[in-house]
Every structure is written in structure tokens, then in C-alpha cells.
Amino acid sequence: MRYVLLVAYDGTNYGGWQIQKNAITVQEKLTEALKETLGSRVTVTASGRTDSGVHAAAQVCHFDAETAIPPEKFADALNFRLPDDISVLKSAYAPEGFDATASAKKKTYCYRVYLSPRRNPLKDRYGVHFKYPLDMSKLAEAGKMFEGEHDFKAFCAAGSQVKTTVRTVYGIEFKETVRALGKDLEIYVTGNGFLYNMVRTLVGTMLYYAAGRLTKQALVRSLEECDRNAVGKTMPENGLTLESVDYGLKLF
Amino acid sequence: MRYVLLVAYDGTNYGGWQIQKNAITVQEKLTEALKETLGSRVTVTASGRTDSGVHAAAQVCHFDAETAIPPEKFADALNFRLPDDISVLKSAYAPEGFDATASAKKKTYCYRVYLSPRRNPLKDRYGVHFKYPLDMSKLAEAGKMFEGEHDFKAFCAAGSQVKTTVRTVYGIEFKETVRALGKDLEIYVTGNGFLYNMVRTLVGTMLYYAAGRLTKQALVRSLEECDRNAVGKTMPENGLTLESVDYGLKLF
Numbered sequence: 140m141r142y143v144l145l146v147a148y149d150g151t152n153y154g155g156w157q158i159q160k161n162a163i164t165v166q167e168k169l170t171e172a173l174k175e176t177l178g179s180r181v182t183v184t185a186s187g188r189t190d191s192g193v194h195a196a197a198q199v200c201h202f203d204a205e206t207a208i209p210p211e212k213f214a215d216a217l218n219f220r221l222p223d224d225i226s227v228l229k230s231a232y233a234p235e236g237f238d239a240t241a242s243a244k245k246k247t248y249c250y251r252v253y254l255s256p257r258r259n260p261l262k263d264r265y266g267v268h269f270k271y272p273l274d275m276s277k278l279a280e281a282g283k284m285f286e287g288e289h290d291f292k293a294f295c296a297a298g299s300q301v302k303t304t305v306r307t308v309y310g311i312e313f314k315e316t317v318r319a320l321g322k323d324l325e326i327y328v329t330g331n332g333f334l335y336n337m338v339r340t341l342v343g344t345m346l347y348y349a350a351g352r353l354t355k356q357a358l359v360r361s362l363e364e365c366d367r368n369a370v371g372k373t374m375p376e377n378g379l380t381l382e383s384v385d386y387g388l389k390l391f
Numbered sequence: 392m393r394y395v396l397l398v399a400y401d402g403t404n405y406g407g408w409q410i411q412k413n414a415i416t417v418q419e420k421l422t423e424a425l426k427e428t429l430g431s432r433v434t435v436t437a438s439g440r441t442d443s444g445v446h447a448a449a450q451v452c453h454f455d456a457e458t459a460i461p462p463e464k465f466a467d468a469l470n471f472r473l474p475d476d477i478s479v480l481k482s483a484y485a486p487e488g489f490d491a492t493a494s495a496k497k498k499t500y501c502y503r504v505y506l507s508p509r510r511n512p513l514k515d516r517y518g519v520h521f522k523y524p525l526d527m528s529k530l531a532e533a534g535k536m537f538e539g540e541h542d543f544k545a546f547c548a549a550g551s552q553v554k555t556t557v558r559t560v561y562g563i564e565f566k567e568t569v570r571a572l573g574k575d576l577e578i579y580v581t582g583n584g585f586l587y588n589m590v591r592t593l594v595g596t597m598l599y600y601a602a603g604r605l606t607k608q609a610l611v612r613s614l615e616e617c618d619r620n621a622v623g624k625t626m627p628e629n630g631l632t633l634e635s636v637d638y639g640l641k642l643f
Contacts, residue, residue, distance in 0.1 A: 149512040196513055197571070214509060224512045228572055257466060260401040260476045261448055261632070264516060319449070320480055380513070383571075
């Protein structure tokens with residue numbers, strides 16, 4: 140049988156999702172917990188990798204196993220063995236033909252920044268301090284420019300190997316909350332898939348444009364000519380959270 | 392001259408505000424940073440202690456010094472020397488006759504819980520998982536009962552030495568946010584002062600009453616007879632944040 144898990148993790152202490160030699164990863168911790176639970180090693184496959192230090196509010200993954208454990212019991216059985224910064228929120232049988240990677244239709248990431256004259260330690264774990272004032276209408280304008288199907292080659296970290304750098308961004312939304320000493324800004328980016336570093340570089344480009352530190356011509360060149368020199372700074376990893384993965388069906 | 396600071400800190404790694412032998416504290420870190428900045432040791436006095444592991448979004452403190460440093464420059468000068476989990480948000484000259492402890496009129500604490508079937512690592516640093524369903528009308532009812540002037544002796548940790556255990560709670564407010572897998576609840580408690588552990592025990596008592604695990608008679612006994620056996624569990628420290636201190640005047 141194939142099982143599906145909804146997993147939240149604080150990525151601070153992990154080298155991202157995918158198992159690798161030089162860092163402890165979320166996939167490794169889940170694989171260990173599954174091995175202890177099932178008695179044998181299985182492969183656990185996620186909707187996609189998250190990079191080192193990136194968080195997930197609702198990562199989706201699947202694994203195959205023959206076991207008498209009822210599907211809804213996997214969450215608690217795994218949480219018993221997982222460290223505190225990883226939690227299985229739900230577990231179920233996967234629908235017929237489901238694959239956590241291939242079946243994913245849309246993913247939404249949220250990038251959190253807070254605007255204030257000085258750093259705030261209570262916001263630094265899941266958000267990033269941004270000290271330049273922002274023109275919110277320019278931010279919305281940049282969001283609209285990046286929506287749609289584009290070649291995002293300029294927003295992809297060097298050295299990544301992908302067949303195509305064309306991706307579709309379905310929507311970019313901004314949610315602003317005014318606070319006593321500044322404001323919090325959440326940037327939600329929904330797409331059919333993202334290149335390595337793409338969301339963090341898109342966000343950096345939009346923010347630097349809205350802060351008057353990148354020209355509109357640079358934004359156009361970043362998209363139309365894939366000019367890597369025209370994009371803004373790649374924002375730090377801790378501000379990024381995988382918020383949801385949409386499969387077009389109810390999994391849990 | 393007397394200076395006033397607005398300070399935010401993540402209390403996770405500190406033994407509370409006040410300098411003590413057996414733990415690293417926020418007061419100690421600020422005192423060290425001030426000594427390095429001023430060249431001599433001064434005493435830094437806060438609106439009140441925060442307990443071990445408790446956070447502050449806006450602690451207020453004062454110190455006296457003769458220096459040529461302009462008051463608004465202290466924030467950056469201290470932040471340069473402070474660890475990342477403490478940040479001075481603002482600095483200024485203190486008003487005539489100001490004392491961070493004695494001049495404080497009201498303090499507001501926020502206690503954060505999240506209601507969901509399972510733990511969520513992204514909410515665990517500044518909030519606490521509460522797994523029992525809550526009757527929100529009972530929660531509001533309990534909040535109203537604790538408002539006003541009462542002898543809160545039953546809500547005070549054993550061993551604390553205070554002249555009186557009578558305190559006035561000006562208001563208790565609940566802010567609920569519905570999420571995909573449950574809801575977030577913020578409980579704001581404003582008072583003229585709080586006994587050791589009082590907010591955490593008040594919150595535990597209200598939550599356990601609203602969860603149907605304490606009777607209304609117990610709540611009445613906790614207030615009218617100061618019955619310590621009638622109060623709910625003292626909630627964990629990491630859910631508590633000192634949100635603001637009201638001096639009845641503009642400090643910054």
C-alpha cells in the first residue's frame with residue numbers, strides 16, 4: 140500500500156529535505172523514524188526538495204509499505220520517534236496512482252519579511268529584517284510582472300541541472316500587517332514548480348525594486364533577456380516556508 | 392542623565408531578566424553591553440522581571456550615565472555588542488522623574504496557544520500546543536471572572552515573597568485565528584502587576600475550565616478562598632511574551 144503524510148518542520152537545523160552526505164536532513168529523520176516503525180527501510184518521497192534552512196508548514200510525502208498499522212496511526216507512531224522540530228500532522232492511504240512529486244499541481248511558498256528600523260529577535264526565526272522603506276505599489280507591479288509563464292533562468296542558482304528553466308507562476312500575493320514599530324509583510328508565491336533559489340531571488344528582486352534599488356529596466360531584462368545581473372539579492376533561507384501543495388484532490 | 396531603552400528578546404536561552412548566579416540572563420547581557428559601550432558598569436533596571444524562558448516584545452528599562460553618546464544612538468551601539476536574541480528597538484532620554492519599575496502603570500502579557508490534533512514545530516517556539524477542544528464562551532466567562540481587583544494568592548508560585556498578593560487585572564482579551572489544521576489563540580492579560588507565575592497559572596486555569604476539566608466552583612474557590620488546589624496547570628514559559636508596558640506617557 141502507498142501512504143501519504145502531511146509534515147511540518149522547522150528547517151533551521153537541517154540541510155534541507157533531501158538526504159545528503161554532509162548534513163542532517165528531514166528526509167533522513169523521516170526515513171529513520173519509518174524504519175523503526177516498520178522494521179525495514181522504505182523510501183519516502185516528497186512533493187519536492189526544500190533547501191537548507193527552509194521551513195515547511197505542510198510538506199506532502201509518500202512511502203510504500205506492507206503493514207498492519209492503520210494509516211491514520213502513522214502520524215503519532217512517527218512523531219513518537221521524530222525530533223521536536225519535525226511533526227507529522229496527518230497520515231492516510233494515498234489515492235490510486237498518487238505520487239507526491241509527480242501528482243503535485245501547484246505549490247505555494249511564503250516569504251516573510253519585517254520592516255522596522257532595527258532587528259527584532261522574535262521575528263528572526265521565520266522572517267527576515269528589511270530596513271529599506273518599500274513602495275507597495277511598485278511591489279504589486281513587480282508581482283504582476285512575474286506572474287505567468289516565463290523563462291526564470293536569471294532567478295536560478297548557478298550549477299543546478301534542470302531540463303528547462305521555464306516555469307509558470309500562478310500568482311503572487313502580498314499580505315501586510317501594521318505593527319507598533321513597523322510592519323510585517325508576507326509574500327505568497329504560487330507556481331507549478333520552482334527552480335533552485337528561485338523564490339528567494341524573485342522576492343529579493345521585488346523587494347529591491349520596491350525599495351528603489353533596482354530599475355524597472357532591470358526587471359524587464361531579468362525576465363526577457365534572462366540577465367542574471369539584473370536580479371536582486373537572493374534573500375536568506377530562514378524567511379522561506381513551503382505553505383501548501385495542491386494536488387487537486389482531498390488527501391486527508 | 393537617565394536613559395530609557397525599549398528592548399525585545401527571545402527568552403528561550405535565558406534564565407529570565409534578572410541577574411543570578413546559575414543562569415545567563417538578559418539583564419546580564421545588557422549590563423555587559425552597556426559596560427563595553429560606556430567604559431564603566433551601570434545598573435540597568437527593567438519594568439519588572441520576566442521569568443526564565445519568557446519572551447519580551449517591548450520590555451522597558453532605564454540606566455543612569457554621564458556620557459557624550461546621543462541618546463538615540465544607544466540602540467545601535469548596544470545592538471552591536473548584544474547577542475542576536477536581544478535587540479534594543481529604541482533609546483531615548485528618560486522623562487523627568489522616570490523609573491522603569493516604579494513608573495509602570497500597566498503591563499500587558501500575551502500567552503499564545505495553538506489548538507490542533509498534533510504538535511506543530513513552527514508554532515512551538517512562541518506558543519504552546521493545547522490538544523483539548525475549547526468552549527470559547529466558557530473561556531470568555533473565565534476571563535471576566537478574573538478581571539478586577541482580587542487576591543491572586545492561589546495563582547502565585549510557592550516561595551515568592553511579596554507584601555501583598557492583591558493585584559488588579561484591567562482586562563483579559565482573546566484573539567482567535569482559524570487556520571487550516573486548527574486555530575491559534577492569543578490571550579492578552581493587562582494588569583497593574585503580576586505575581587510570580589500568575590499569568591501562566593491564570594491562563595492554565597481559564598483553558599482547563601474552557602476544556603471542561605475544571606468546574607466553575609473551582610474557579611470561584613481559587614479567587615474567593617485562594618484555594619491553590621482549585622487552579623489549573625501552570626502553562627509552560629515559552630508561550631508567554633511581555634507585550635507592552637504602559638507608563639501613561641510617550642517615551643520614544
